[in-house]
Amino acid sequence: MMYGRTLFRAASAFLGLMLMVAGSVSGQAFQHDGGHVEFVSNVPLHSxxxxxxxxVGRIDLDGNTVDFYVDLNTLDTGNGKRDKDMRKTLDTAKYPFAEFFGAFSTLPDPxxxxxxxxxxxxxxxxxGVTKTIRVPGTAxxxxxxxxIQAAWILRLDDYNIEPPSLLIIKVDDEQEISLDILLKPE
Amino acid sequence: MTNMRTFLFLLAVLLTGVFAILPSSAQMDRQRAVAQPVEFFWSPSVILLPSTTSLKPGDLDFTIHHTFGPVSGGMSTLFGLDDAANIRFGLDYGVTPWAMVGVGRSRFNKTVDFRAKARVWNKERMQASMYYNMGIETLEDGREMVDRMSYHASAFVAHRVTEDLVVQLAPGFTRFVFAPDEPRFDGSVWQSLNNHWSVGSALHYELKENVAVTGEYLAVLGERTDETTNVFSVGVDIETGGHVFQMFFSSSQWITPQHAVAWTRNPLSDMDFGWGFNVHRVFGTGR
Structure with a gap:
């Protein structure tokens, strides 16, 4: 009987603690699905x-997870023909997403x-190719x-992407990627 | 013992609740977004006929259309290059994702034309647009303003048959306010109609990333002006990033659709085509 009461008290304390933890972390995750991402491609005399x-992005400060993805079919280059070529180059039918999943090196201070x-x-x-990368930015x-704002250089060759050609001139292997997203508290 | 069972049951329920409200550190499910279908054609015109392709909002398309004389002239006209060429300079502007407007001026009859196109259907495999063109001939020949007007209204439906092949059908109506009958040398009368019904068909086939072949056939339905003929054109599109070059052979030198419908007099049986080219340069003023 004594054993049962002790266990009951211990379990109640544990539950209370869990509830307190859950309550304290509920504001530490942020999410949004309308962020802005862009890339700049360069060819001689043209970009x-x-x-x-x-x-789409989600950041969980407690779990220290940073999760972003974009459906590549939504990228718009301002030219329908180029959009179609881009989707073909990236093989978006097979690999529709560009995605990042990682963590902060040092957590930002809310x-x-x-x-x-x-x-x-x-x-x-x-x-379809995964690489470990480090991306600087601001929070x-x-x-x-x-x-969250961030920018980095993506090399097409690293991801087995054949740079598209404008006639005989190939698009630069290096693509300037930048993103800007306001994540809202969950 | 009963207390213990009750306690364990409550514990299970509470733990389930706690873990349900704890934030997850796992990856989000990847969900596909709704993307705009890509344009079917590489420019707002197939060859002489407009296409369902529209400009992005804020984009400005500067166009040069150029049609030479018939190649049957041989070396004496350098296969039509020495003949009077019809040239149209035009500017089109994307107003909204579904509407564009434009203005142009052609050399033949010094025609200034205003045009508008609105897309009413835009799906992965099917697009439909409405098109309207109003021409004003500014040739100094003493006509009243109203008699200089011509109109062409058309509906386009394009279907992407495969990734590389697109076909388009475009029934249309053409009206010239002034269409006088003219006497022939033999004393008979050359009858001219004010109104014409027509149907345009077109195809666009992508041979490779930057090269496509195109074809058009513009047929008049029902009654037509004497001696006028249907229009056949075949061409090649070359896309270079900022430009689209369209080189073609056509049985008509007219560039605005209403003139191509009502003024072309070159029987296909003669197989006497003239060559021409269009240049499209899109300036992205929207961003």
């Missing part, structure tokens, strides 16, 4: 930009005002949520 406002330099490292996948906490 073009592809944009999508369908970037109490700090203004942009904070951050770095995430994790697995980036596009065209800004505000009343509306967590704004």
């Amino acid at each position: 073009f930009t592809g944009v999508s406002d369908k970037l 109490q700090r005002a203004g942009p904070q330099d951050v770095e995430v490292s994790g697995r980036f996948t596009i065209h 800004t906490f505000g009343p509306q949520g967590l704004r």
Whole structure:
């Protein structure tokens, strides 16, 4: 009987603790599905930009997870013919997403005002190829949520993507990628 | 013992609840987004006929259309290059994702034309657009303003048959306000109609990433102006990134659709085509 009461008290304390933990972390995750991502492609004497406002992101500060993806079919280069070529180049029918899943090297401080330099490292996948990358960026906490801005260079060759050609001139192997998303508290 | 069972049951229920509200650190499920279907044609015109392809909002398409004389002239006209060429300079502008407007000026009859196109259906395999063109001939020949007007209204339906093949059908109506009968040398009268019904068909087949072959056939339905003929054109599209070059042979030198319908007089049986080219240069002013 004594054993049962002791166990009951211990379990009740454990449950209370779990509930407190759950309550305290409920505001530490952020998510949004309307972020902006773009790439800039260069060819001699010409460049073009592809944009999508369908970037989906979720950041969980407690679990320290950073999760982003975009449906590549939503990228718009401003030219229907080029969009079609891009989808073919990236084989979006087979690999529809570009995605990143990783973690902050150092967690940003939600109490700090203004942009904070951050770095995430994790697995980036596009065209069916996954590489571990590090991406620098800024995190800004505000009343509306967590704004993330980041940019990096993607080399097409690293992901077995054949650079498309404009007649005989090939698109530069290096693509400038940037993203901007305001993640809202869950 | 009963207390213990009750306790274990409550514990299980509570733990389930707790883990349900704890934030997950796993990856999100990847969900496909709704993407705009890609344009079927590489430019807003197939050859002489418009296509269902529309400009993006804010995009400006500068076009040069050029048609030379018939190649039957041989070396004496350098296969039509020495003949009077019809040239149209045009500007088209994407107003919304589904509407574009344009203006152009052709050399023949000094025709200024205003046009508008609205897409009413846009799916992965099927697109449909409405097209309207109003021409004003500015040739100094003493006509009243109203008599200089011509119109062409058309509906386009395009179907992507395969990844590389697109076909288009375009029934249309053409009206020239002034269409006088003219006497022939033999004393008979050359009868001219104000109104024509027509149907345009077109295809676009992508041979490779930047090269496509195109074809058009514009047929008049029912009554037509004397001695006018249907129009057949075949061409090649070359896409270079910012430009689309269209080189073609056509049985008509007219560039605006209403003139091609009502003024072409070149029987296909003669197989006497002239060559021409279109250049499209799109300037992205939208962003």
